[in-house]
Amino acid sequence: MGTTQNTxxxxxxxxxxxxxxxxxxxxxxxxxxxxxxxxxxxxxSGKLQERYGYAKEQAEREIDEWTSRQ
Incomplete structure (x- = not known):
């Protein structure tokens, strides 16, 4: 998790x-x-849940995947 936060x-x-x-x-x-x-x-995360109807876990997973590519 530390790496994700740093990223x-x-x-x-x-x-x-x-x-x-x-x-x-x-x-x-x-x-x-x-x-x-x-x-x-x-x-x-909240906006992704609002706009896309994602569950919190799905929003967090998408953010993690996107962040790791930046």
Whole structure:
């Protein structure tokens, strides 16, 4: 889990540059969603659950997979 958090810290630090990639992966997220998320993993998870109807575990898994590729 530590590695995932370190990787997420990098995502959070580069959030503005990564918003395009986030929207490419999850096209249902809006610009307003991006402002709310603002690099916060729990906010991204919540928005994925809201927009895609994911269960929390599925949202977390998708985030982990996406983060590991960044």
């Amino acid at each position: 997420w810290d990098q995502v959070q630090g580069n959030w503005k540059q990564l918003t395009g990639k986030v929207k490419e992966k999850w096209g249902k997220l809006t610009d307003d969603d991006m402002k709310v998320i603002e690099g916060k993993r729990d906010q991204l």
